[in-house]
Amino acid sequence: MFESLTKSIFINGKWEAISEAHTETIYNPATLEPITKVAHAGAKETTKAITAADEAFPQWSQKTGRERSRYLYKAYQLMQEDAERLGKILTMEQGKPLNEAIGEVKGAANFLLWYAEEASRNYGEWLPSSTNSKRLMVIPQAVGVVGAITPWNFPSSMITRKLAPALAAGCTVVLKPAPETPLSAIEIMKIFERAGVPNGVVNLVTGDAKAIGQQLLTNKVVQHITFTGSTAVGKYLIRESAQQVKKLSLELGGHAPSIVFADADLDKATSLVIGSKFRNNGQTCICTNRLYVHQHIANDFANLLKVKVSQLKLGSGLENEVDLGPLINQKACEKVHDHVKDATEKGAIVECGGEQWNDKLDGHYYKPTILSNISDEMKIMHEETFGPVIPIQTFTDESEVIKQANNTDYGLAAYVFTENTNRAIRVSEKLDYGIVGVNDVFPATPEAPFGGIKQSGIGKEGGHHGMDEFLEKKYISIGIDSK
Numbered sequence: 001m002f003e004s005l006t007k008s009i010f011i012n013g014k015w016e017a018i019s020e021a022h023t024e025t026i027y028n029p030a031t032l033e034p035i036t037k038v039a040h041a042g043a044k045e046t047t048k049a050i051t052a053a054d055e056a057f058p059q060w061s062q063k064t065g066r067e068r069s070r071y072l073y074k075a076y077q078l079m080q081e082d083a084e085r086l087g088k089i090l091t092m093e094q095g096k097p098l099n100e101a102i103g104e105v106k107g108a109a110n111f112l113l114w115y116a117e118e119a120s121r122n123y124g125e126w127l128p129s130s131t132n133s134k135r136l137m138v139i140p141q142a143v144g145v146v147g148a149i150t151p152w153n154f155p156s157s158m159i160t161r162k163l164a165p166a167l168a169a170g171c172t173v174v175l176k177p178a179p180e181t182p183l184s185a186i187e188i189m190k191i192f193e194r195a196g197v198p199n200g201v202v203n204l205v206t207g208d209a210k211a212i213g214q215q216l217l218t219n220k221v222v223q224h225i226t227f228t229g230s231t232a233v234g235k236y237l238i239r240e241s242a243q244q245v246k247k248l249s250l251e252l253g254g255h256a257p258s259i260v261f262a263d264a265d266l267d268k269a270t271s272l273v274i275g276s277k278f279r280n281n282g283q284t285c286i287c288t289n290r291l292y293v294h295q296h297i298a299n300d301f302a303n304l305l306k307v308k309v310s311q312l313k314l315g316s317g318l319e320n321e322v323d324l325g326p327l328i329n330q331k332a333c334e335k336v337h338d339h340v341k342d343a344t345e346k347g348a349i350v351e352c353g354g355e356q357w358n359d360k361l362d363g364h365y366y367k368p369t370i371l372s373n374i375s376d377e378m379k380i381m382h383e384e385t386f387g388p389v390i391p392i393q394t395f396t397d398e399s400e401v402i403k404q405a406n407n408t409d410y411g412l413a414a415y416v417f418t419e420n421t422n423r424a425i426r427v428s429e430k431l432d433y434g435i436v437g438v439n440d441v442f443p444a445t446p447e448a449p450f451g452g453i454k455q456s457g458i459g460k461e462g463g464h465h466g467m468d469e470f471l472e473k474k475y476i477s478i479g480i481d482s483k
């Protein structure tokens, strides 16, 4: 499927040659086998990419929204048609089960569709002036060259969730994907190329994150950096971008609580908690990190949950009916086990799992794990685990559990399981999160604004809000002689 060397630097419509000396190897996390090598580039290539994006900006931004939408719509069609092959590539480099990978690719394509539609709805405003001697208007204008930095856990959809609105708004882009998963980014560039997107509008640089990031942060041509990744790196970008007061949109870490009330539908709630926790093996920003179950149903809930979790099948994502693939690397396995070890040393009980799994395969596998007898001093209750472990606590009082759920620096997603509408609305309004799911744990969709508060991020991706991130709203005041 791949040559030993895969071109991964796309600048001004051309794939740059790679020197063997400056490459990094991409491994399959399910088998630890090398897949291919890609360029390990840095400042020089990034500067060249920024220049290409800058030179392409005037023409691209001056196209009408309708003209830009045609490119995005063509890219959508190409991505949808190729979802099976793109899904296989995604599974090979990231590890998630093939059905999840194909679902991610189709979801990624839907961002292209949504912003193909939104591109023609980039409305301005005509303001009712308080004096007859003026006419006032607000016109939306593309911010300019955008630097996009994306994570490995959704190597396809996190890219189109940024590039689709940016291009729809009239911006041009330099993309740096995660080093673990550049192949999906390469395929998305090829899709834009096949869709006929003009040279320089989208550019790709793989390699030294710090060096590439520094160029995006310090080059005055770059007007906006859009980042998805850890809160730690988000804080670094905030510090480093202050020098130029560069615009930022940040989609950062999460620590989602799930609250199961006594009136919840047990079968539905256990299945949804499993869906939230074990999608992508728990390597998602919005997955359940803490589970609070009402005391009256705690035993029944925990027993049903354990039965369902024990049925989950581990294996390579390319195998049929696998529910849990490998974690992205050994470091991720060690972090997950560190949380389990810390919890058990502080009194937690391992109801199931609690260790790595290498029975048949060499990859980075960790058994799906449920922990009970949890106390708030445990790391797992405050640090993002990013793996297949659920700590369960019980509660009795609604206002108390809301306090517990809000007791975190994160504020991305939270979930409420209840069949009582009043309670659903009352609790949702009191949860300090950017996203709340009620009997739903898959809130992300192109038509809705996705994003966190507190230390989970700044800005939104999706909906019409997603395009606003890449627009300046210019106010024009026109003095007229009204006589």
Ligand SMILES: NC(=O)c1ccc[n+]([C@@H]2O[C@H](COP(=O)([O-])OP(=O)(O)OC[C@H]3O[C@@H](n4cnc5c(N)ncnc54)[C@H](O)[C@@H]3O)[C@@H](O)[C@H]2O)c1
Binding pocket: 149, 150, 151, 152, 153, 154, 158, 176, 177, 178, 179, 209, 210, 212, 213, 214, 228, 229, 230, 231, 233, 234, 236, 250, 251, 252, 253, 254, 284, 285, 286, 384, 386, 412, 452, 456, 457
């Ligand atoms: N809020 C969201 O929508 C969302 C979505 C997906 C992932 N995430 C978060 O991302 C994290 C997991 O992803 P990750 O491990 O790739 O995160 P990460 O922060 O380690 O890396 C994210 C990206 O930043 C780059 N990067 C790292 N250091 C950099 C630097 N100094 N300068 C420039 N770029 C740099 C990486 O190469 C990668 O491309 C988790 O915390 C998860 O919650 C959040």
Ligand SMILES: O=C[C@H](O)CS(=O)(=O)O
Binding pocket: 153, 154, 157, 283, 284, 285, 286, 442, 443, 444, 450
């Ligand atoms: O990991 C974070 C992603 O944003 C999850 S989702 O694809 O948006 O559900």
